[in-house]
Amino acid sequence: MAAASDLNPFQSPPKGDNMFAQITDNVTRIMEAPKPPRAWYIAFGIALTMLTIFFGSIGWAVWNGIGVWGNMMPVAWAFPIVNFVFWIGIGHAGTLISAILFLLRQNWRTAINRFAEAMTIFAVMCAGIFPGVHIGRPWLPYYMMPIPNQMGMWPQYRSPLEWDIFAVSTYATVSILFWYMGMIPDFATFRDRSTSTIKRLCYGVVAMGWRGSSRQWHRYERAYLLLAALATPLVLSVHSVVSFDFATAQLPGWHATIFPPYFVAGAIFGGFAMVVTLAVPARQFFGLKRIITIRHLELMAKVMIATGLMVGYSYGMEFFISWYGGSSYEGFTFVNRLFGPYAWAYWTMISCNVIFPQLFWFKNVRTNVWAILLIGMIVNVGMWFERFVIICTSLTRDFLPSSWGYYLPTKFDFMTLGGSFGLFFTLFLLFCRYLPMVAMSEVKAFSPAGGHARPHLHGHHDHGHDEHQTDSHAHAH
């Protein structure tokens, strides 16, 4: 029986030296270190500066009115909506990795799913701000919620913009739930490894008393599977609904049935580019090269070329349909994209999204981290331009030449766009420092000693058998 002096819930356990302990060490080291690496401080300083610019420029826009931006008829949507669609798209790769690849049993996802999920949440936060400030009176978005009010009015549920409110807020909520639930066992690890009382208390509160009971793991795995199964159609619905904002309008260049799949493919494409952009520096600075390996990056490069080709196909199909559909307005819109006043944006988009990713056909490009990082950043730029092209070329050249125009952003537009990266990276860097960046329990389960990645050894049948279940898999062997 333990001595009384040992009976202290605030003590650290001894450390082991096996494969599981190494995984724990690799991930908790970042949280345990008294100071993060110098690169973290530099990056955090830059991110905070950009964040200040972000809130400063938004504050200025709110104080003065949105006339400080370049938004002007016929381009009322302009930068805020371009940025909204860009950021919400980034988030989709995180859900794809955490939910869809989980359902498809792509076990390699365990190394990157946690911070891909974090990326989703931070990207959705950045995205949510833009429509909020775009309405000009950021204290009134509650009009779009079904809240009883003094006007005695209700939201118009047959508007795509109202669907957007529900889709994006559901997406944000479910992403946060999924992220948090995945972190509960890892918070417990952090709690048990913490040496200071305050850390132990904080991680203890968010771990909610998780002790790794098998009876709890059973329900946890079910819940994880259910959330993955819910998040998968959800993520497809979110960007489809975003595309409805455009596709249900009559505007040439927007009014197309290809928009939902086209937007979803583009979102995953751009999202993976952002995962790569974050993963390469993160593994470099935080010593996670043994967990996030070249193989993981190569697989992501393959996903990028696949989704990149889907996006390229959509670009081509839009042209085909504009000709095949026989509408002269549609036809003009697409010729105008190629050779009109925004041709520079169109060709930037084509080269970034269709041409450069073709380099991933070469294995030595796919396995070179810096090449992957560079192409990932190029794709980020390209996907931003895709939204710019969709919004600006269509709005500036619609049916009536008398209402044509040309949109030019102001410096406040650029400050808000650049500043949103400040918000994103500030949150991401804080996440790297204080939260479990890798899903330790999942990585352990799929390590050679964990027993999930090898054939069934125990002679039992049925579930509980692949990482997070399932019954159908049992029939496979």
Next chain:
Amino acid sequence: MSDDHKPKAEPKAAELHGILAEYDTPDQLISAATKVRNAGFEKWDTYSPFPVHGIDEAMGIKMTVLPWLTLGAGLTGLFTAITMQWWMNAYDYPWLVSGKPLWSIPANVPIMFELTVLFSAITTLVGMLMLNGLPHPSHPLDLIRRFGRVTDDKFFLLIQAADPKFDETDTRKLIDATQPVAVENVPEDRVTPDDMPKGLVYALIVVTCAAVLPVALAVKARHSRTDKARIHIIQDMDSQPKYKAQRENPIFADGRADREALPGTVAVGHLNEDDHFFRGRVGGAWARTFPAQVELSDETMARGKQRFGIYCTPCHGQAGQGDGMVHKRAEALAQGGWIQPSNVTQEYLRNMPVGELFNTITNGIRNMPAYGPQIPPEDRWAIIMYVRALQKSQAGTLNDVPESERGSLK
């Protein structure tokens, strides 16, 4: 053991919570769990850093009801979305869009889907936590130092003393037979206080009371009257301290908010002192000539024709004979009280001085409204020039046509 001031910390045999065994690998844990299960224990559990593959069968864990909770929540979400959209858009505040049906399912599908997912997802997490008894702040195992490795790299099995089959010696033997790395008796937790910390309880009470406050204020506001303006955090120019026209203003002796112009006041650009040009009068009588500002030219005539077409033809007709569209419509309606517009080519108007015609256009006559505010004076003169041309065309004789052109009319 000698902590006299903390007598509760001293474990006694009666306070045994259970026996804990430690293992190095998942396989060892599974074989141990199989033995314990076969021995017929009920109050026992295994602990691992990750879900161990095959442990559910080894322990005989039954399928959780969680998926049914999720399904129920999903259906609730779907039902909520349907009734909410129907009630709000088709019933309570019928929202008519371009004459389309008030209740059209396809357009309501996206929100049905989103709420189904939202309700299901929240229920899944909350249900998982509740079924698992989380949050679970303290547990006797927290006091065992080696147990801290359960979230790192070790695997544990705990048989509770509360199990009916538990017997300290026999159970210990059973556990030893599973070849654990270590075995340890777990005392009941007498260190952690059973109650919530007092401070936390008080804080919760205060927060709960404070949370009721806004609701109470809103309820009070709905059921009481006040003379004071509503509190607007964001003003939106709702409240504008100013006096409106026709309202009372205590500042002035006459109490009127809108002030009369001082005698002789002329607004900038409105001096209009040229009587001939602005009022059509010369020396107290109607002018018989066009003022000097109006050029007698083809351009003025064309302008007059165009303006006449815009302002005059609706009533007076294209030829000025008082048979415009408005007149025809009034005749067709036959509601009475309609006075036919004048034929501008009739004789007494042909003889009317241009100044008087100008005055008629400017100030109106009978049911013809004043066009002065709408038509600038130079255009009024241009219209009169065109009216004179119309009059000439209706009452002209062959003598009015130039001799060289007379041949074509014959």
